[in-house]
Amino acid sequence: MALTVGVVGKPNAGKSTFFSALTMAEAKIAAFPFTTLEPNIGVGYVRKKCPHPEVAPACSPRDSFCRNGIRFVPVKMMDVAGLVPDAHKGRGLGFQFLDDLMAADAFIQVVDASGATDLEGKPATNHDPAEEIVFLREELFHWLFQILEKNWKKVRHRNISELSEVFSGLKITESKAESCARKLNLPTERIDWNEEQRFAFAKELLNTRPIVIAANKCDENPGFVDKMKQRFPDITIVPCSALYELALKRADKAGAIDYLPGSSSFEIKNANPPQKEALAKISAYLQKHGNTGVQQAIETLIFEKMNRIVAFPVEDEAKWSDRKGNVLPNSFLLAPGSTALDLAEQVHTDLAxxxxxxxxxxxxxxxxxxxxxxxxxxxxxxxx
Ligand SMILES: Nc1nc2c(ncn2[C@@H]2O[C@H](COP(=O)(O)OP(=O)(O)OP(=O)(O)O)[C@@H](O)[C@H]2O)c(=O)[nH]1
Ligand SMILES: [Mg+2]
Incomplete structure (x- = not known):
């Protein structure tokens, strides 16, 4: 199944803006909490140097695109409703949507690094976004713990493979569950863990889910980023402006500028004076910060945290094409250590x-x- 990244965070942090900037899908965006109710699904991309120059002047991707020799490799993205503290007790929209979200392989948590909204997404001044990191972990943990508790009677005295089944659909395999239990020195057969041990196990399960923090709205005020990095030296925090990335991608699509997602600059092609004014602000931001950070956040997650590799299946080994002559038609993100058979499985189960x-x-x-x-x-x- 295709790799899926879930965009999580409190209401009004800019999740849908971040999602739209990556996918160009039309998600509803507004300056109030709970704008998103139903999950938005779309395709984002991570960049990789395309191997096409080795065989042809150009490739013909069927699942993505290639610009200036850079191949954009697809990643399934999911944007969900905002999560508030005590969601596990039914606050906000509660937990319903986490069933969808937890099917994601990894998360990007969007926080409001400008400090202009509180944990509920309401306007605030100087709100420390570090609190968002703390509470979100807590809520995700409670959600996993609740699943375990709900099924405890059923799995007690059984083994880890039966226990792992209660998390099926959540990308928690038997081997993952087993390695978490072993790490905590918990028995994996005739399981009879006490509450404290179940708690620790659920925490460990959560730790296996890769996450990157997108410190958003840095165009307003990036002041909290360093503070967050100091407080959480082990968490990867990428400063970004989803607003600017979305503006640049839209301007590029409209032909006003030439902008390659993730770049440190753009070229103006056909912009009117008000557009030029807005673009000058964005350009100043890029000069200061290097990039908008959106593309960097997802690539840090996929390539640095998850060590994903890219593989290109072809049918014609001489032309590196499919039967119709499309050069390097598809690209897949695979877990490190994936085999030729794993690639076949990704392309089509029949092929495997x-x-x-x-x-x-x-x-x-x-x-x-x-x-x-x-x-x-x-x-x-x-x-x-
Ligand atoms: N300045 C600035 N504003 C942003 C940025 N990203 C989003 N916003 C604004 O923040 C508000 C909320 O954006 P959304 O993308 O709807 O936020 P959300 O997290 O999806 O909100 P819910 O769906 O309600 O949980 C909107 O007014 C956006 O324009 C950014 O990078 N910079
Ligand atoms: Mg939203």
């Missing part, structure tokens, strides 16, 4: 079922199903 062998399109070497892929491998799969 009938797997015979694979071929490295660069070296023309035959690969077995257990062969571990490297970043940017171009692979042909033979299947029955």
């Amino acid at each position: 079922k009938g797997f015979i062998s694979a071929l490295d399109a660069r070296t023309k070497r035959r690969l077995g199903k257990e062969h571990q892929l490297k970043d940017c491998d171009v692979i042909k799969i033979f299947s029955k």
Whole structure:
């Protein structure tokens, strides 16, 4: 299943703006809490140097696009309603939407680094966004803990594989559950953990979910970013302005500017005076901060936290194309250590079922199903 990233955080932090900036999907954005009710789903992208110059002047992606030799590799994104403190007790919109969200492989938490909104998303002054990091962890933890408690009678005295089933659909596999239990020295057979141990286990499960903090609204006031970084040296915090990234992407789409997502600059093509004025402000921000941070936040998550590699499946090993001649038609993000068979599984379950062998399109070497892929491998799969 495709890699999914969930955008989480308190109301009014800019989650939908961040989501829209990445996906260009039309999510509702407004300056009040609980603008988003139903989850928004879209496709965002992470950048990778495209291997097409090795075989052709251009590629023809079917799942994304390639600009200036940079391939944009798709990632499924989900934007949900805001979460407030004590959601686990039914406050705000409660927990319903977490069922959807927890199916995500990883999270980006959007916080309001400008300090202009409180934990409920209401206007405030000097609100320390570090509190958002603390409470969100607490709520996600309570949610996992509640699932365990609800099912406790059913799984007590059973083994870890049966226990892990209560978290099915939440990307918590048996091996993940087992490694969490082992880390805490908890028995994994005839399980009879006490409440404290169940608590610790749920916390450990949460720790396995990669998360990056997008310190948003830095265009207003980036003053809290350093403070947050000092308080949470182990958490990855990326300063950003989702508002500016969205403005740049829209201006690019409209033909007013030439902007490659994630870049440190843009070129004005066809902008009117008010647009030019707004763009000058954004340009000053880019000069100061290097980029809007939106693309950087998702790439930090995918490449640095999750160590994902990119693989390109092809049907024609000479042209690196599909049957219709599309060069490097698709790109997949795979977990480190993924094999040729894992890639086949991502492309199509039938391809994996009938797997015979694979071929490295660069070296023309035959690969077995257990062969571990490297970043940017171009692979042909033979299947029955
Ligand atoms: N200055 C500034 N404002 C932003 C930024 N990102 C979002 N906003 C504004 O913040 C407000 C809330 O944005 P949304 O994207 O709707 O926030 P949300 O987190 O999805 O809110 P809910 O769906 O209500 O939980 C809107 O007025 C946005 O224009 C940013 O980077 N800078
Ligand atoms: Mg929203």
